[in-house]
Amino acid sequence: MQYRQLGSSNLVVSEIALGSWLTYGGGVEKERAAACVARAFELGINFIDTANIYGHGAAETVLGEVLAGRPRESYVLATKLFFPMTDSDRGLSRHQIVKQIDASLRRLRTDYVDLYQCHRYDRETPLEETMRAMTDVVAQGKARYIGFSEWPAAKIEAAVAMAGVEKFVSSQPQYSLLWRKPEAAVFPACRANGIGQIVWSPLAQGVLTGKYRPDAPAPADSRAASPSMGAFLVDAWRSRPVLEAVQQLAPLAAAAGLTMAQFALAWVLRGTDVASAIIGATGPEQVSENALASGHPVDPALFAAAERILAPFAAF
Numbered sequence: 001m002q003y004r005q006l007g008s009s010n011l012v013v014s015e016i017a018l019g020s021w022l023t024y025g026g027g028v029e030k031e032r033a034a035a036c037v038a039r040a041f042e043l044g045i046n047f048i049d050t051a052n053i054y055g056h057g058a059a060e061t062v063l064g065e066v067l068a069g070r071p072r073e074s075y076v077l078a079t080k081l082f083f084p085m086t087d088s089d090r091g092l093s094r095h096q097i098v099k100q101i102d103a104s105l106r107r108l109r110t111d112y113v114d115l116y117q118c119h120r121y122d123r124e125t126p127l128e129e130t131m132r133a134m135t136d137v138v139a140q141g142k143a144r145y146i147g148f149s150e151w152p153a154a155k156i157e158a159a160v161a162m163a164g165v166e167k168f169v170s171s172q173p174q175y176s177l178l179w180r181k182p183e184a185a186v187f188p189a190c191r192a193n194g195i196g197q198i199v200w201s202p203l204a205q206g207v208l209t210g211k212y213r214p215d216a217p218a219p220a221d222s223r224a225a226s227p228s229m230g231a232f233l234v235d236a237w238r239s240r241p242v243l244e245a246v247q248q249l250a251p252l253a254a255a256a257g258l259t260m261a262q263f264a265l266a267w268v269l270r271g272t273d274v275a276s277a278i279i280g281a282t283g284p285e286q287v288s289e290n291a292l293a294s295g296h297p298v299d300p301a302l303f304a305a306a307e308r309i310l311a312p313f314a315a316f
């Protein structure tokens with residue numbers, strides 16, 4: 001496993017991170033979740049991503065249990081807030097930040113998270129209120145650093161320009177060969193300001209592994225076939241033209257000596273913008289396969305060919 005520094009922080013994160021959306025505390029039973037986390041540590045993955053909203057606290061609770069026996073300083077733990085936990089608990093007001101960090105720490109059974117992230121931009125709270133409250137969370141030692149997920153570039157710039165507040169060190173956008181939107185404005189805004197990318201759905205929720213065939217139903221054990229986990233899968237990615245195009249990546253991955261999943265992960269890690277690719281995994285064998293994407297050099301011509309094949313279907 002290779003490691004990268006996260007933005008201007010002192011955090012050194014594994015190129016592959018383990019996430020917990022839909023899976024742990026959700027569609028994946030606890031023993032399997034524990035096996036995934038154990039495999040991740042065995043392979044040098046030191047970065048775990050969660051959020052209060054995942055399973056409405058259930059993902060943090062499972063991770064708290066599973067991580068309890070490990071030295072706290074041996075891993076980098078990230079969580080988030082913003083989405084509604086109850087009818088009245090939502091957003092990034094000072095009141096919510098104070099309340100949600102304590103609830104997350106309780107579930108995670110720890111005194112601090114390494115990274116506390118604003119899960120979305122909150123248009124109903126003044127930015128300054130959010131930034132001052134996040135700054136206080138760091139001052140109190142409850143978080144070491146702060147980040148955001150899916151903020152518009154203009155709001156990133158506004159936060160960076162604010163004096164006397166903690167600086168963001170991370171950005172968590174969706175990014176994959178099928179979702180390239182952050183390349184246009186978010187990556188440049190972050191690059192200029194010491195903010196690293198930790199990207200979600202780098203496998204397009206499994207579509208880029210090639211396991212969804214144009215002529216076959218979704219595998220029974222896949223996210224697409226799962227009533228609880230499949231609801232968020234982008235419909236267009238299951239269409240015949242996209243699935244046929246994805247299959248054309250198979251020989252490119254083989255030429256690189258990688259599986260399709262590894263090739264897709266190596267692609268998001270190809271430059272210096274992305275510090276870590278946050279994978280979801282429903283079993284330890286997926287963690288093992290995906291971890292091997294790190295530190296494997298790939299001929300840029302193979303990546304360029306993959307980009308050409310998927311460009312007609314990718315979001316820019």
Ligand SMILES: NC(=O)c1ccc[n+]([C@@H]2O[C@H](COP(=O)([O-])OP(=O)(O)OC[C@H]3O[C@@H](n4cnc5c(N)ncnc54)[C@H](OP(=O)(O)O)[C@@H]3O)[C@@H](O)[C@H]2O)c1
Pocket residue numbers: 018019020021022023049050119149150172199200201202203204205206207209211221222223224229261278279280281282283285286287289290
């Ligand atoms: N900030 C945000 O708004 C946001 C949003 C979404 C996610 N996230 C974070 O990003 C993490 C990753 O998101 P994601 O789960 O969508 O990522 P992903 O890695 O693109 O997709 C993960 C899914 O793909 C399948 N898969 C993974 N490796 C595979 C392999 N080697 N072979 C075959 N199938 C494989 C698994 O599903 P099946 O086995 O079930 O098919 C797995 O659960 C989340 O856990 C969360 O921490 C953040």
